[in-house]
Amino acid sequence: xxxxxxxxxxxxxxxxxxxxxxxxxxxxxxxxxxxxxxxxxxxxxxxxxxxxxxxxxxxxxxxxxxxxxxxxxxxxxxxxxxxxxxxxxxxxxxxxxxxxxxxxxxxxxxxxxxxxxxxxxxxxxxxxxxxxxxxxxxxxxxxxxxxxxxxxxxxxxxxxxxxxxxxxxxxxxxxxxxxxxxxxxxxxxxxxxxxxxxxxxxxx
Numbered sequence: 001x002x003x004x005x006x007x008x009x010x011x012x013x014x015x016x017x018x019x020x021x022x023x024x025x026x027x028x029x030x031x032x033x034x035x036x037x038x039x040x041x042x043x044x045x046x047x048x049x050x051x052x053x054x055x056x057x058x059x060x061x062x063x064x065x066x067x068x069x070x071x072x073x074x075x076x077x078x079x080x081x082x083x084x085x086x087x088x089x090x091x092x093x094x095x096x097x098x099x100x101x102x103x104x105x106x107x108x109x110x111x112x113x114x115x116x117x118x119x120x121x122x123x124x125x126x127x128x129x130x131x132x133x134x135x136x137x138x139x140x141x142x143x144x145x146x147x148x149x150x151x152x153x154x155x156x157x158x159x160x161x162x163x164x165x166x167x168x169x170x171x172x173x174x175x176x177x178x179x180x181x182x183x184x185x186x187x188x189x190x191x192x193x194x195x196x197x198x199x200x201x202x203x204x
Contacts, residue, residue, distance in 0.1 A: 013188060014071050018080050021070075025063035025080075026087035032059040033093060050149060053140070054160040058168030061132045064108040065125045065169045069177040072120045072190035077112060077128065081105030096143065103139045107132035108169075120190070122174045129169035133162045 040052030067080035085101020111128020112120065137158055140146060146154060180186050181195035 010073065010075075014073065014076070017071060017189070018067055018076065018083060021063050021067045022080055022083035022087055025066075025084045026091055028062070029060055029084055029088045030091050030093055032056045033088075050153065050157060051160060053144075054157045055164060057133070057136070057161045058129065058164035058166070058170075061104060061108055061129055061165055061169035062173050064105060064132075065111075065128050065173040066177055068108070068112055068128070069120050069125060069173060070180075070186055070189050070191045072117075074113070074117045075109070078105040078109040081108055100136070100139065100143075104132050104136050107135035122170065125174050126166050126170035129165040130162065132169065133158075133165040137161060 036052045036056050039055055040049045043049045043051060061081070063084040064077035064081040068077040082098070082101050082105050085097050085104075088101075089095060089097050108128045108131065111131045112124055114127065115124050141154075146157075149157070177186075177191055178195050181191045184192070186192040
């Protein structure tokens with residue numbers, strides 16, 4: 001199988017891909033925010049309104065893990081997540097979203113950094129999602145008043161956030177990246193040569 005030549009430094013096509021993903025996911029992120037508000041209203045009668053963000057939280061990590069999976073270069077996860085947050089702000093979200101995006105981006109970047117930026121697969125994407133989950137939960141503990149919530153409820157909220165992080169930023173982003181690669185549209189990127197001829201269920 002012929003392999004695409006992938007340069008280590010960022011190229012114009014990398015920046016374009018980050019921009020495209022940032023824009024698409026900014027819209028998705030904002031949609032997830034409004035969806036979480038509706039979920040909160042639906043869960044209020046059951047005393048579970050605090051879970052409204054947790055149920056969709058993993059969606060807010062997807063831009064970074066997908067971009068890193070496609071480009072497979074240092075810094076991609078952080079930059080993509082912050083860009084998506086900035087564009088989300090321009091689309092109507094609150095200014096705090098920028099800092100939140102930065103915190104999430106750091107966590108997502110760490111997930112690939114621990115592998116020395118040499119492993120880009122389901123495992124590293126799930127590790128990335130886990131780091132982002134932990135850092136973002138610490139962040140929202142202080143910004144969203146989680147200190148007033150009972151410990152048992154906090155544990156349950158963290159478990160739900162971790163589950164959605166692994167599902168959306170891990171499994172779903174992995175499947176989406178591989179699916180796109182198999183169509184040939186990503187042949188100019190690191191992911192393209194590896195997966196274009198593989199079944200979507202195969203990792204290596």
